[in-house]
Amino acid sequence: RKEVEQDPGPFNVPEGATVAFNCTYSNSASQSFFWYRQDCRKEPKLLMSVYSSGNEDGRFTAQLNRASQYISLLIRDSKLSDSATYLCVVNGASSASKIIFGSGTRLSIRP
Amino acid sequence: EAQVTQNPRYLITVTGKKLTVTCSQNMNHEYMSWYRQDPGLGLRQIYYSMNVEVTDKGDVPEGYKVSRKEKRNFPLILESPSPNQTSLYFCASSLGGSSYNEQFFGPGTRLTVL
Numbered sequence: 001r002k003e004v005e006q007d008p009g010p011f012n013v014p015e016g017a018t019v020a021f022n023c024t025y026s027n028s029a030s031q032s033f034f035w036y037r038q039d040c041r042k043e044p045k046l047l048m049s050v051y052s053s054g055n056e057d058g059r060f061t062a063q064l065n066r067a068s069q070y071i072s073l074l075i076r077d078s079k080l081s082d083s084a085t086y087l088c089v090v091n092g093a094s095s096a097s098k099i100i101f102g103s104g105t106r107l108s109i110r111p
Numbered sequence: 112e113a114q115v116t117q118n119p120r121y122l123i124t125v126t127g128k129k130l131t132v133t134c135s136q137n138m139n140h141e142y143m144s145w146y147r148q149d150p151g152l153g154l155r156q157i158y159y160s161m162n163v164e165v166t167d168k169g170d171v172p173e174g175y176k177v178s179r180k181e182k183r184n185f186p187l188i189l190e191s192p193s194p195n196q197t198s199l200y201f202c203a204s205s206l207g208g209s210s211y212n213e214q215f216f217g218p219g220t221r222l223t224v225l
Contacts, residue, residue, distance in 0.1 A: 008151075032211045043201055043216035044154070087153065091211060098169045099144065099214070103153030 001026055004090050006102035014110055017078050021105045023088030024070045033064055033071050034089040038104065044087055047073075075107075083109045113138045115217035117202050123223045124192060132187045132220050134202030142205040143185040144169070144214065145177065147198040154201065160185055192224045 006023045013019050025033075033050035048055065050062040050071050061074040071090075075082055088102035115136045124130055136143065144159040146169075156169030160179040174196055176188040185204075189196060199221050203214040 034213070041219075043218055044214075045216070046213045049213070098156050098159060098167070100156070100170070101146070101154040103151060 002103075003027060004088055004100045004102040006086075006088050006105050008103060008105060010106040010108055012108045012110060013078060015078060015080060017109075018074065018076045019078055019107065020072060020074045021086055021088075021107075022070050022072050023090075023102050024068075025088075025090045025100075026069070027090070027092060028066075028069060030090045030092060032091045035060075035062055035071075035073050036087040036089055036101075038085045038087055040085075044101075047086070078107075078109050080109050080111065083107060113215075115202055115204055115215050117200075117217035117220050119220060120218065121221050123225065125225050126193055127191050130189050130192060130222075132189075132200060132202075132222070134185045134187065134217060135183050136185075136202075136204040136215070137183065138204060138206070138215065139182065140204035140206050140215070141182070142207065142212070142214075143179065144203045144205075145175070145185070145187045146201045146203065147171065147196075148201065148219075149198050157187070157200075192222075194224045196222065197224045198222060 035047040036044040037047045038044040050064045054063045059076045063072045085104040087104045118133045141162045145157040146154040148154045155171045158177040160166045202217040205212040205214045
């Protein structure tokens with residue numbers, strides 16, 4: 001089983017739709033969680049950190065479920081500019097541990 | 112401008128010819144890391160460094176070496192490149208000597224080994 005798993009997609013949704021991604025992780029001792037966004041042939045950039053209490057940034061909401069070991073990302077009122085690959089990132093049990101990326105979920109927003 | 116730079120951006124080489132990809136950051140970050148990205152496999156961590164003179168293996172360290180003699184630089188060395196090291200490589204850095212913080216990525220180096 002992969003340490004971090006994501007549905008690769010692609011998700012193809014109309015502009016204005018709400019779309020949700022999940023990401024599961026295997027190490028129950030993991031401490032920090034992130035969503036990164038990667039545009040085609042570009043470097044990944046932080047979209048948002050994921051906190052235990054859940055957090056929201058405009059149209060984006062991230063949730064963490066430690067009991068079931070998954071994190072989620074919800075995008076409301078999707079825009080054409082949201083088309084990208086979304087990467088789930090989990091670190092290990094300590095601050096000195098390695099960082100694990102999911103293989104990414106590709107999202108395409110159509111007009 | 113705060114940034115992570117990598118050189119070269121593109122490289123085509125032949126099997127066995129030693130090469131170095133440089134990575135430099137100007138943000139005074141302690142944590143630096145190298146990744147490779149392959150289709151369907153996502154980003155996989157090769158090596159990381161919590162601070163100067165401290166390096167650790169990531170998930171796929173075989174065939175690579177790194178060094179961290181100065182805080183700002185973290186070069187990736189391929190002593191004897193092979194075709195299975197053809198990939199897109201990213202260097203990243205983050206504040207603090209920990210893996211808990213946001214990572215800032217360089218623009219990537221596309222390496223082809225013939």
